[in-house]
Amino acid sequence: MSIFENTERRDPKRYLWILGLIAPSCSVLPSQLVVHTGLEIFWWIGPIIVLAVIPLLDTAIGNDGSNPRDEDYEALSNDRYYRWCTYLFLPLQFIGLLIAGYLWARPALSISDKLGLAVTLGFVSGIGINAAHELGHRVEHLERWLAKIALAQSGYGHFFVEHNRGHHVRVATPEDPASARFGESLWEFLPRSMLGGFRSALALERERLSRKGKRWLCLDNHLLQAWSMSAALFGTLIVLFGPAVIPFLALQALIGAGLLETVNYVEHYGLLRQRGRNGNYARCSPRDSWNSDRLVTNLFLFHLQRHSDHHANPGRRYQTLRSSEQAPQLPAGYASMILLAAIPPIWRAVMDRRVLAHYGGDINLINTKPRTRRRRIYTRLRRRPLTVASAEPATRP
Numbered sequence: 001m002s003i004f005e006n007t008e009r010r011d012p013k014r015y016l017w018i019l020g021l022i023a024p025s026c027s028v029l030p031s032q033l034v035v036h037t038g039l040e041i042f043w044w045i046g047p048i049i050v051l052a053v054i055p056l057l058d059t060a061i062g063n064d065g066s067n068p069r070d071e072d073y074e075a076l077s078n079d080r081y082y083r084w085c086t087y088l089f090l091p092l093q094f095i096g097l098l099i100a101g102y103l104w105a106r107p108a109l110s111i112s113d114k115l116g117l118a119v120t121l122g123f124v125s126g127i128g129i130n131a132a133h134e135l136g137h138r139v140e141h142l143e144r145w146l147a148k149i150a151l152a153q154s155g156y157g158h159f160f161v162e163h164n165r166g167h168h169v170r171v172a173t174p175e176d177p178a179s180a181r182f183g184e185s186l187w188e189f190l191p192r193s194m195l196g197g198f199r200s201a202l203a204l205e206r207e208r209l210s211r212k213g214k215r216w217l218c219l220d221n222h223l224l225q226a227w228s229m230s231a232a233l234f235g236t237l238i239v240l241f242g243p244a245v246i247p248f249l250a251l252q253a254l255i256g257a258g259l260l261e262t263v264n265y266v267e268h269y270g271l272l273r274q275r276g277r278n279g280n281y282a283r284c285s286p287r288d289s290w291n292s293d294r295l296v297t298n299l300f301l302f303h304l305q306r307h308s309d310h311h312a313n314p315g316r317r318y319q320t321l322r323s324s325e326q327a328p329q330l331p332a333g334y335a336s337m338i339l340l341a342a343i344p345p346i347w348r349a350v351m352d353r354r355v356l357a358h359y360g361g362d363i364n365l366i367n368t369k370p371r372t373r374r375r376r377i378y379t380r381l382r383r384r385p386l387t388v389a390s391a392e393p394a395t396r397p
Contacts, residue, residue: 010072011319013064017085019299022049023127024089026120027096031103043113046120050127050335058294058333065293067322082319083143086302089131090150093124097153097237104248105241118248122255125154127301129260134302134318136160148226152233154256157226158201165208166200168314172271172288173281174367178261182270182355182368185344189265190258259338266290266337267307270355271328272367284311286324287358293323294333305334328358 026046033042041048068076076082100121104114128150136147136159144160151157162178170176177196180189205223206216214220234249271288273281286308292298298305303318308327310316330337331350340347359365 010076011068012066013295013299014081016299017082017302017319020085020302021088021092022300024092024096024124027124028092028099030117030120031099040113040116043109043116044120046123050123051339054296054300054335055333055339057296058336061295063293064295064298064323068320073320076320077317079319082317086131086134086318087146089128090146093128093131093150093153094233096124097121097233100248100252101237101241101245104245114248115251118251119255121153121248122252123259125252125256126259126263129154129156129159129256130263130301130304132159133163133304136164137314138317148222148229151226152229153253154260155227155230155234155253156257156260157230158198158223159260160226161205161222162197162201165204166197168284168311171284171311172268172273172367174272176268178264179268179367180265180270182352182363182366183348184269184369186262186265186341186347187344190261193261193264194257262338262341263304263334265341266330266334268367269351270366270368271358272365274365286312286326287328289327290330291323291327292330292333292337297333297335301334305330328354 026049030042030045033045034040100117103109103117109117132147132150135143135150138144138147148157148160151159167176167178170179172179174181177193177200180186180193184192201223205221209216209218209221212220217224219225237245237249267289269290271290273284273288275281289308289311291308292305294305303321304310306321306323308324309321312324313321331354332340340350355366356363
């Protein structure tokens with residue numbers, strides 16, 4: 001068997017992972033596409049690809065259906081090809097930001113074109129947080145530093161601390177600001193998650209430094225390291241291109257952070273880990289995250305949609321993640337679900353039935369909004385039958 005046959009046997013998608021670099025390429029291509037086609041719509045190529053092209057391809061191509069074999073796990077984990085697919089995200093990301101800074105500072109573009117470019121960069125920034133997410137889970141010193149660098153564009157460096165030491169500990173509990181509650185709209189969730197995650201990161205890092213006998217102002221402070229990278233990046237762009245770039249830098253960073261938090265909303269909506277007899281929450285299992293095995297979005301986001309396996313086994317690299325039958329399944333890929341999340345009535349019409357079905361209709365097993373609203377939610381849900389065609393009730397934990 002040749003080396004090529006062997007690697008394709010381990011991972012039939014091996015040579016498709018390079019498609020994950022489409023996202024950072026969106027920040028580099030707009031100017032060239034506009035020059036060669038004359039179509040100014042390409043300034044908006046980021047949201048066009050994420051919110052239109054990928055959902056259509058997800059629908060047309062469907063689910064992946066393949067899982068890595070146990071005997072291939074070690075070889076896949078150690079294959080550095082997959083690491084380079086994430087490493088290359090960073091230079092493309094920052095080259096695109098430099099090009100954008102130059103264009104934002106020039107009078108040649110209209111305000112609408114500059115806004116389109118800022119929105120495109122915001123989508124790249126948000127997906128860059130996903131690359132940082134993959135790198136930040138690794139134990140290798142280099143990859144953890146690359147994670148902080150990837151977060152610089154969004155100014156969301158506290159994610160490095162909060163996600164690893166906060167979210168993964170408290171996921172699918174009321175104590176986790178990044179786990180959306182049943183009945184909570186995206187627009188209620190966003191400020192709660194953003195502010196709660198920031199506060200949690202401050203507390204977690206302060207506690208870590210205190211255990212090591214270090215002060216807040218020290219070189220070992222992960223938050224100050226990450227925020228310094230953002231300050232250096234934005235400061236350099238302002239020096240190079242002038243203060244005219246400031247509003248566009250702020251807009252793309254806000255969109256990037258908002259995209260990340262919208263994905264957080266989708267990933268754990270209404271899900272709740274149960275408590276054992278000792279009062280502690282059960283270990284995180286595949287039941288505690290929403291999954292989607294849509295092939296195109298999985299390639300685009302480095303298997304982020306196999307989120308249940310990621311939380312149950314956070315040390316696994318993206319290429320080794322599996323789709324679990326225990327996990328509750330979304331009706332579409334993340335790219336489609338973030339569109340639904342933006343319209344709360346449609347989101348609840350699609351998702352509330354699935355949450356109830358996952359817990360066999362028992363609202364006491366669900367991560368709801370404050371208890372004072374539980375009776376109203378239960379009364380409303382009783383008016384319609386529970387069964388959802390695409391969501392089989394799970395056994396009660």
